[in-house]
Amino acid sequence: MPLNNLEDIISALGGSQKRFGVLAESSTTQLRVIARNNDVAVGDLFLIPSQRGSDRVYVFRTTQYANIMNRTLEMGDVARNKLTLPDAYFSEDLAEETLLELSGMLLGYAEIKTDGTWAFNRPRRLPDHLADVYRVTPFDPQIPTVMQALLRAQLGDVGQDLVLGDLLAGEQALPDVPVTLPVEVLSHHIGIFGRTGSGKSNLMMVLIRAVFEHNRLLRSQQRTGRPASFLAIDPHDEFRTWHANTGGADGVRGLVQSLDDAARDDLVSPFYYLTAREINAPFEMQARFSRADLTPDDLISIMDFSEQQAAFCQAVFARQGEEWISSLLRGEVATEEGEAEYLPGTIAAVQRRLGFLEASRTRLVTRFLPGAFNYDSLLPDLLCALEQGRVIVVDTTLFSELEQFLFTTVVARVLFALRKALRSAPDAASLPRAIQLSLGHDANPPGSTGQQSLADALLERLNDGRLPYVIGSSLRSIDNLPHVNLVIEEAPSILNPARLKFGSVFRDISRQGRKFGIGLSVVSQQVTAIDSGILTQLNTELTMGLGNEDERRAAIRNSSGDLTGFERELMLLGKGQILLTTTFKDVPIPVQVPAFDSMGGLRYGW
């Protein structure tokens, strides 16, 4: 049915007979509605058609409600009477006596445009006095059409975007009112906050599936734009098989298996799953980095180093290059003439910190000693995969916490360095040297070894096209490379203020990553534990239920949208329910993320 004017909308909502309440006091931030005695929930959505100015429909979200009685000022007196008056009763009145008083936030308003469509605006205006209020009822078959017409720009484009879930009204999702995020959001920084059990893992699965679907539809030319890459750290090894082992849906493995061979080559190869375990399955590999892939910055980013210790590491790296870790672990730390001397205590402390990289103590990092232990790393292939648009799940169950953090850090740093090199290279011929220099390797005298092996491996892939930075004889623009998003699980461990004080690779990425198409997904149960510099760089937050008042306050304070008044909701959000705030949308949007189990195979939209 056409919804080209206010009458159409009111008619679709059931006409004035179906009004739920009447607007009482109102301001541009807070509304009060007197409504019929019904079963409502905090978070319920309401529509308020109004003709003040022009035809508009205001969207109102309940943050609290109260039982009231018609013409009764003091409910306390009534309750007291009921308790103390013997044999008290409640007369049956003709008029409705028991009512509700709802108060909540004005999310904004939709205004009719000259072409008959609706444009959504921030809440800068107010509805008419005593305007009728309609409830957004999940079971009303007209509601999806109405909501999509009014909130089109805020809900997003299912045909182009990443589908996140359905619009949430109170405790229930509105079926067929999907909420999406633009793919661009992946090259920005995302905060995913929620207490244990709030549904973060399911949300990650839904995001993984959405990125997978995006790449698939791009390949089949059903949508346009850039591909996307998503590096999902999986501390519980859930994402690969999800609930398949207990009779539920298969995870990323299932998504991969739903593709034909050609699609797998284009969308999955060389791998989608990395683990510390020995594994022999298609597109599933044992994760391994080389000691040659690591720099002092990587380690400083994930563990405590004093200034002297950090300087010592940098000095060793400058002298030994990619062999610096092997040298340190073997105790080959003698300084040459003219170099700064370091105290034995500093040296010993650094050696202790690097102990987790001993061959016997790490499953991730391989030894590197030219002649004895050659460069053996999946990092170059991983970087190439991310630059081609891939979803990669990294099972970190057998990694130590430091190894898990190290994995993300190294990938983030090198990818960032590569894209900076690509941006800085004036032409395709200059790119190899730009890549070498970005990795600290300079073949020209006096020269420096830096990460020569990694650079060589990347240049090899640059030449054979796996690192897709050159098309013909031209450099590829970063704007044509995939949006890359790197997930940082247990983010407070590496994104806390102390760690970011100096030297962390994430400090630069958080500030500049967006310009290079690299975004971080900061996953945490706590908002307060994240460095404020990082928080200010987030421009999309998927906030789930937060049990702690301090965390709720921090989530509201750092939100990209105005979450004032949502304090209580952040406590009440159920499993899989999120408040989406993003600079890509004008208003906070409540979303019910569907259970991944219920989503079936890959298809367009839901």
Add this chain to the structure above:
Amino acid sequence: MRFSLHLRHSVKDQIQGMAKAMAGWDAHPRIDAAEQSAIAEHLTPFPHTTNLEDQVLSAVDGSGDFPMLAYADSFIYLSTAQAVRYRAIGNKLQEVGPEPDPLVDVCWLPEHEKKRKAQLDNAFARLAGASLETIIGQGDYRQLKGHFTGREPTIADAIADLIRPHASDSGNLGIQLRSCAELGAARRIIADAQPGEIVLMDGTLSLPFVQRTKGSLFHEHLKRSCCTLAREREVIVAWISKSHGLPGIDLIEQIAKDQGFTEHWFLRLPTANDAWQLSVLDGRNIPPQGAVSYLWRTHRGMPIFRVDVDATWWTDQVRSDDADQTRQRETKLFAALDFAGHDFRTQAYPYPLKAAHDRASLTEAERLALRKQVISEAISAGMKASAFVDPSQQTGHA
């Protein structure tokens, strides 16, 4: 007013003096042993009534805006009243539909003598739902006046001698118009009532001018007209006042307690025809002329209410030569009133009255909306908007 007024010595002295006089008057012993004994004898308990079948209880209350507007030499008064009707169905009340239409009257009164009188008489008639002649002729107010003054006025004299305040006398006009609205609504509901229905009114059955040879208030006639109509229709009308208007009531309460009645009792106040007298009634028109008054204690913790009924009805329908039968009939009325006070939206006060009050009351927003509507219509009819500018608001007095 300056808030520091209460700190001034002259004001403090005045208040202290007044307080002493109040305390002295209140402490004056008024009830002797014989009187105490008579009170104890006439106090009557009634049962806590939790079940009542098929008793209809109606109630009326009024409100208004007096004046809602003033301009030049003219004033506009708004009067409203609302009646409600409930039926007892065992253990609660159920409203009987349809709800009577609210009585709403907008009255324009200029200061011009003739015009004002005509306008006011028209408003009285509209509110009463009948002409002044009909109402005055129907009621027994003139007979009561004749009984007390020795001269019964004719209908024409009564109309001519009606007290009609000046258009600007908003206090007196407010009382008259609001009373007429309430009684007009009551008259309508009595006319529509079935025999045995109880109609509850807020206030008393007092007739302030009945003992004066000249002059009367139209709502006095309307009050008695309601009584007459109620008798014809076999309907009971009870005026319930939250203020009994008597001093030394704590002594009567103590006597009741001494009798073991902490709640659920009534006491009919004696008239000159009774064999016992109550000294606290001296100098007060209680019971009012043509009425029988009761003190009524519902639940403990609640104040004592006063209930007035039509004396003629009481004589015909309640009073019996057998005192026990009289008490039985009285008890039936108070049991019904007690039952009606058990809705928990009130505290032992008949809920229909509370419902009528709530529905008749005008909120400030409603007053404002109606004022705007009148001004808007007046402008549409050709008046100037500037006529309605409120000088008090402009000068900061309102």
